[in-house]
Structure formats: C-alpha cells, structure tokens
Amino acid sequence: MILTVTVNAALDITYYVPALKPGSVHRVRAVHVRGGGKGLNVARVLAALGEQVVATGLIGGQAGEMITDDLGGSVAQEFLPIAADSRRTVTVVAEADGDMTAFHEPGPQVGQREWARFCAAFEALARDAAVIVLAGSLPPGVPVDAYGQLISRTAAPVLLDADGDALRCGLAAGPALVKVNREEFTGLLGPGSADVTAKPGMLEVPAAVTLGSDGAVVSTAARAWRAVPPARVPGNPTGAGDAFAAALARGMARGARWPDMLADATALSAAAVAAPVAGEFDADAYKRFCRQVKVAEV
C-alpha cells in the first residue's frame, strides 16, 4: 500500500461570490466543504486510481471530524487525534472573473508528546508501505525537521512534497524523490532559478519540478527529462499538483521508469485541471492526455 502523511490536515471551504469587494459584507451564493491538506488530496486521487492507500496524520476537534467524515470510506484512515482543532482554509471564488482569494489558518498547536506518539505510530504503519508520501505544511509545535525525522524512521522510499524550511530540512534526510512547483524550487535555490532549465543534478536527490501549463521536468544525478502537455488545458489548477504527486507515488510503487512516471504525472495533472471540481480528475481526458503528452530527455 501507499501511505500518505498529512501533518496539517485542513477543512477546505470554498465560497462562491459574484465579485470580491474589499471592505464590504458578501452574501455567499454557494459553499463547498472538503477535507484537505496536500497528503489527503494525494490519498483521494490514489484511491480514485484504484490504488490501496492509507492516510495518516494529525486530526483534532470538530474541524478534524468534518475532515475525516468527508473522506468517508474512500480512503483507509489511521489518523492520530490531537487536542487542538484542525485548521480551516477559506477560498473565495469571484464568479465574475474566476479570481481566487485564499485564507489559510496556521494550524493547531501540536504538543511534544503528541508529535512523539505520531512518530511511533508512523514507524509502525510505514513497515507495510511500498511508498510513503509526505506532503504539505507543518502546524505550530511540530519540529521544522519533521519530514527529516519521519524519513529517518523508515526504509521505504519517500516522496516529499513541501515548501520552505520543511522542504529544506526534509531534503537533508534524503527522500527518494522530491516534488516541487516553480515557486518552491525558486524558494529553495534563490531568485536566479526562476527560469527552470531541465538538467541533471538540479537537486541533491531526484527531483520533479512542475511548471504549470509549461509541463514538468524530472532530474536525477545523471539524467533529466522534460514533459510537454498536449495543449493548454482550460479549467481549475487547484489540486493539479496533488494529482501529479499521486501519479509519481504510484509510479514509484510500481518501479516505473523516470520518463514514464513523468509522462503519466503530467497527463493526470492536466486531467485534474480539466475536471470541474478541484481535487478530482477527468478520467476520459486522462486516457487521451496519456497518449498526447511528449517526454524527451535533455
């Protein structure tokens, strides 16, 4: 099975309003609520692909209950309950122009003992994992090298999808593969790296960098590949990165070759953009895109 870790799970709330007017009161036209956090989104995509997946992480309070209720039976759940409430995110979609404005709560205060208990629970779950996905932000109280600590507790290959210091500290522990987007890659290497050129050895470990509608690259110590999506896909890019990570994790579990994993992840990511609901993918578009994505070694 594939084990996904969501340390900072979130109740993702989306509000649809005709237009966003700062300084005024908006009557929300429609509300969409979903259990989220990167790891959970990856788990949901893996389950939709028919993979055996277990979701673990920290969950607290009524917001935590709403997150696990929303997941329901689609994903096997092994969350550790914590005392503080899981966070919310609120995304306001202005229907006039599709503009999205988001507010992310920092997350619950996690106690040292809670973190220690989670590390032990993770170690036990990790024994049965073919691949482990560590994805998303860290809540207050969790050590900044949390991902490094988890990587050091398992022999299974780890896919790391993080940002900032959590990413930096995780990288030092040597994950099997790291997945970042353009902004995260630039944050890691500095502003000179904004123009991402595919080449071997981009990071100390194998790396996949997503570039939005420009596709994605994979770079290992010795080789590099670039994937070009078939055409500009109109739709909602929210969740496309999580679909990309899910495809990578499945490829790792199957021992796929790097260029095949890259092509598959690029196609699934584009199929997620094509789906009307964030976090889902268009199965027909996925099949079509699998034939159309072009991968070349550079």
Add this chain to the structure above:
Amino acid sequence: MILTVTVNAALDITYYVPALKPGSVHRVRAVHVRGGGKGLNVARVLAALGEQVVATGLIGGQAGEMITDDLGGSVAQEFLPIAADSRRTVTVVAEADGDMTAFHEPGPQVGQREWARFCAAFEALARDAAVIVLAGSLPPGVPVDAYGQLISRTAAPVLLDADGDALRCGLAAGPALVKVNREEFTGLLGPGSADVTAKPGMLEVPAAVTLGSDGAVVSTAARAWRAVPPARVPGNPTGAGDAFAAALARGMARGARWPDMLADATALSAAAVAAPVAGEFDADAYKRFCRQVKVAEV
C-alpha cells in the same frame, strides 16, 4: 427571564491578515472563533449584565456544536437540533487599515417538520418569558413570515431585530418594539428615508433606530426621543447593535420609560464599541457613558 431566539445561528470566524490582496493566498496571522448570530450575541450581553436569559433557536452539525460549546455555561441553552450544519461567517480584518471584509454563508436548509417542532418548543419556552428577542436572518427553508408566526404564538412582549422581508413580515404581526439600523430603516421605507429625522409614528409599532456615531432615536405613535452619545467613541462597531438590543430588552423586562431605555441602550452600545473584542462591552466606559448620554424629546 428573557428569551432570545436565533433561528440562523452562526460560527463567527475572524481572520487577521496584514493586508487583503484579492487574487492571492493569505497566511492568516490570528484566528478568533465565536458562537454568534444576532440573538446569541444579545443573550451573551444580557448574561454579562447579570440578567436571567435563555437562548433558543436552531443548531446543526459540528458547526452547531462549536457554537454551543463556545457559549458554555454563560447562557442557558434550549436549542432545537436540526439535520443540516449551522452556517459560518468569515470576517477578514486587514491590520494595515482595520478594513473588514465579511463572507456570510446562507445557512442550513431547515425542513418543514423541523420548523414546526421549533414553533411548538418556542411556544412552551415563551410561557416563562418576560420579554422575547427575535433577532437576525432566516435560514433557507424557514418561512419568510417566521417572526410573524412566532409573535402570534406568544402573549409576551417581543423585541424584533431583523432586516428585509423577515422584518416586513414580522412587523405585520405587531411586536412590542422593533430595533433597526439606518440601512434597515431605509430598506423598509425606501431611499427617501436615508436622512432619519426623529418624529412620532415613524413605524406602525414603537421603533428604535440606531444611527451609528450619531446616536439613536425612539419613536412611538405619539412621541419621539433622540439620544446623543457623549463623544465619538473610537473602537470596533461590530456587536454594538446587539448590545443596543440587549439594553432595550432589559428595559422592556423592567418596564422602564422610553427615554431611559434609549439612554441606557445608547450608553451600552457605545461601551461595546469601546471594548477591544467584538461582542463584549467596557464596563467602566458603560458607567461613564450612562452619565454622559443626552436624551431629548423631539
């Protein structure tokens, strides 16, 4: 006791961000969560004033639990549970300029049987009430003349604090007193009424109209009074209207004279503006303002 009715209770979430930038992702610096809805806010102020108060209304789901948990033991609770989730409101405070941008969810879908059960429960509770406060918006599924239906089920004097059609239909049933702000009054009588001049018979029933920093007026069939607050009070106006309503309800329960009720409500409302937290009031400022508010018959 005073009975407050909150048909559309809300989990009021406040986010503090440095500045609001439409189209971008905001890391929320601080989160404040509170059980709300006008009726509940009035109940909380009455409890803080030492009054015996019972809060009733409709509550559903985990959001509903969070609302009642937040109230705790400060207010006696007699809510009817419903199947759908209570709504949230999200208010984003931009710390740079204090600007507030709010998003109000429409509220849970209430079933016909749930509404009928609530009406029966209300009738029983109302028998012990010296005064009843009907305050706030109506959720989907509740009849637009909900406040009228409730008023017709009780002989106790009712203070009505509502807006739009809910206000219009409630007025027709003859509450003892209606409390509106300038915008609600204008919405009722049309744009020509934007400049509120205190005079007798402003509405068919006794009416209190709050005018922000310009004070407030009370108008009965035969007489009218105007209250002028002592000086411009800096602070947070959120919840000032609910403090005003709470003072009116207490005055009604005690059989106070109209000008005394108006003065007291104007002082308490200004003391709510002076308190740093929305929905609370500054007790020292309240005492001082009680001596300083000027009420004159017009």
